[in-house]
Amino acid sequence: MTQIENQIRTFIAIRFTDEIRNRIKVFADKFSSLPGNYRWVSPETMHLTLQFLGDIDARLIPKVMSACQIAVREVPPFRIELAGCGVFPNIKRPRVVWIGIKEGQNNVVALHGILSKQLTGIGLKLEERPYSPHLTFGRIKFLKKTAALKQAIEKNSSEIIGGLAVSKISVFRSELSPEGPSYKIMGETYLKGD
Secondary structure, eight states: OOTTTTEEEEEEEEEOOHHHHHHHHHHHHTTTTOSSEEEEOOGGGOEEEEEEEEEEEGGGHHHHHHHHHHHTTTOOOEEEEEEEEEEESOTTSOOEEEEEEEETHHHHHHHHHHHHHHHHHTTOOOOOSOOOOOEEEEEEEEOSOOHHHHHHHHHHTTOEEEEEEEOEEEEEEEEOOTTOOEEEEEEEEEOOOO
């Protein structure tokens, strides 16, 4: 096996229930008729990324799983609520359309921080940009005028989509293709708490 063949595109995330995925789809459908060139995320692949690891050596996966188990030892289950929406980096040059986290955002950020500490401890290099918990539901390929998108964002910026209990995190393998990414769970670990 060559170095490239031995690499696995990996991320750690919170999986959504079918009910939440359906609610996200109903919400995202409000944006589907907007003018422009968008690529909408398939509801089946929606998740909340805690840490994107990129292409890592396959031999590190057991260490990643162990780091996740250590990280969540002291983290009790918590609840998140998905609500509102926005764009990255800004409305003048939007590239990503996202749904926000209303309730539980501090828990998600804290979990990300604990995971980051454990993952750097096993020698992984992580993204340096600040973590902003969100759910990407669309990517913008081309948009000549932003007025319709801006109006849709403003109209739906405070809508509550739904909540779920977070009791575990999942380590995913991501495989890219022209049809879009596909994800496979390589392992899961439950939040423990006290």
